[in-house]
Amino acid sequence: MIGINKIGVYIPENRISNLTKLSKFETDEDFIINKIGIEKVSLKNKDEDVSDMCVKAFENLNSKGTIDCNIIKAIILVTQNPESNIPHTSAIIHDKLKLPSDCACFDISLGCSGYVYGLSVLKSFMQTNNIENALLFTCDPYSKIMDMEDKNTSLLFGDAASVTYLSNKSPLFSIEKFTFGTIGKESHNLTAGINGSKLFMNGRGIYNFVIRNIPNDLKKLYELNSIKESQVDRFLFHQGSKYMLDALTKRMKLDPAKVIFGASKYGNTVSSSIPLLLNEDIDNENGSKHIVLSGFGVGLSWSSTLLIKLK
């Protein structure tokens, strides 16, 4: 059975403190710490781009047990800020990791829901094509497209990369059934153009979208996977903001102890937000048995799934 074996992450060491921007944005510490919940955002070095960050995430993965690159037969990179339009950045990662020539590589364009979609796409692709070992990368450095003078985005988004090793050899988690959704007519709430047009976000529009759709989606997910909400040990939601997670928790009457907000020291890292949290859960000896993942944002779109710990 194909499942998640382990995760590697890269969060740039450079952090910008939002507390230094209080007067600039006419805000206060309470708003930073208790509402958006993001004290610092991570910022990549100017000379590192998406493939470099992915390689660093892979080095972290490799430090947890060496991976023979010759057995990797597929990689997917989830990003909306690739290094170039042509080629896809996964081909550059292919070169840097010296992966074999019979390795399928492609990028998927999705944002905050992208990790969960990516898990489904890669697992399906592996199953159908009889692939035993593959890597799912996420890296979407919004610092490339953010206007640092924009309060709506520059206090929220941080840079990071992750790589998830999927394998049919003694995986740590099974990957159960998925839900997916898109409301394209609301896509105008989160945009960035070609040719340097900057990131725009209407936070209220996204908040409404999340509150309207995610609670119902999770009910569908429980039913699809024949599980009760009370059996779920951990909810790893996309880390939009503390405010959004608090609202979701309240709306769904979830146990707040089961809902993790972990982005306070690096920010909303888009498609890397969920694998960063999952990685922490894996590293914890008392890691969770039943984990719900739910990503939502750009598109506007969402996807949710259930992981079950196997050992």
Add this chain to the structure above:
Amino acid sequence: MIGINKIGVYIPENRISNLTKLSKFETDEDFIINKIGIEKVSLKNKDEDVSDMCVKAFENLNSKGTIDCNIIKAIILVTQNPESNIPHTSAIIHDKLKLPSDCACFDISLGCSGYVYGLSVLKSFMQTNNIENALLFTCDPYSKIMDMEDKNTSLLFGDAASVTYLSNKSPLFSIEKFTFGTIGKESHNLTAGINGSKLFMNGRGIYNFVIRNIPNDLKKLYELNSIKESQVDRFLFHQGSKYMLDALTKRMKLDPAKVIFGASKYGNTVSSSIPLLLNEDIDNENGSKHIVLSGFGVGLSWSSTLLIKLK
């Protein structure tokens, strides 16, 4: 069984004749007609972008038998020239076609191999997620990134879009097993940057890549699908140029009558090249029974598969 039901296409009416550029590029009619084989290239209108072209391809599909958009539960767009980085263009198509909210949408970044990869990704995704009806779009208008003064590219590439309807209800073709490959270290042969940097192509590098890899890949494909080369009725290769297809035909000692070069009136349409040809084969009453598809290019990458006509 999930297979290909039908295809819709859109080729812009506006065509530029390469024969008007002979003196500009210091070339002759023989080079245009007999070597590259592309007499005219199609050019989209300035006011139409990727999602508009995909909608036109869908209108063509719909004219062959109405599709209830409510049953479409996944769409993939293969492109490396999306309308914007954020959102993915498939979300914009989702809006324009008024697809349902439980429809998964994402873009895949791949070039000339992208249609074949896309068939595998979408078929796998449908199978695993129990999806019965889905659409695979291709649209990569290189006119957006071409330097019209560049002889290496402006004589070759044309604009087009396609949509392939995959369904488990009475499909016309089964989709058999796939091969995939990537040689990332050769990706420098075909590039285009973010922020308006133009398309660059080293034709010789790509030619060598194709001749070195595709003949062996097809042997692997025959073995994988337990078929003999002689049983194949039709080879639908990516339409790089007539010269490339002639060389492949010769190298593999294929029957030239089985190898289609059909791009002379619109050019190399990247990921749309193969579905445009397949569409013509479907429309032909004496359509082929065993069809090999093989796409190769950007990445550098390739993918091949076998279609078998079911009725």
